[in-house]
Amino acid sequence: MDMDVGSPGGVAEGVIELTWNGAFLRRSSKEYRALMMRMLEGLLPELPLEQLADAVRPYIALDKYMVDGTDEDELLPEEKLTCDLDALMSSLQI
Secondary structure, rough: OOOOOOOOOOOOEEEEEEEEEOOOOOHHHHHHHHHHHHHHHHHHOOOOOOHHHHHHHEEEEEEEEEEEEOOOEEEEEEEEEEHHHHHHHHHHOO
C-alpha cells in the first residue's frame, strides 16, 4: 500500500483515525497500529523509530465496540485506532 501523508512537518494538527469491523477482511489491531506508525514516520522523519514509538504512545487510543451489521439482529465488532496529532505535536513542540 502506498501512502501520501503530506510533506514532513506539513501536518501539525488534527487526528489520524483508522476504523475497521468484522464486515470487511479482518486485520488485527497490531496491523493497523503498524500502519499508523508508518504514517507518523512519514510526518516526523527526524525522530528515530524507537523515540517516535515512545512519543506517540500516550496519544494513541484503541476503542472496541459493537455496531449494527447488514443483517437484522446482527452485531459486528468494530475497532477504532486514533492518534491525537494536536496533543502529539504540542508535546514535541513542533
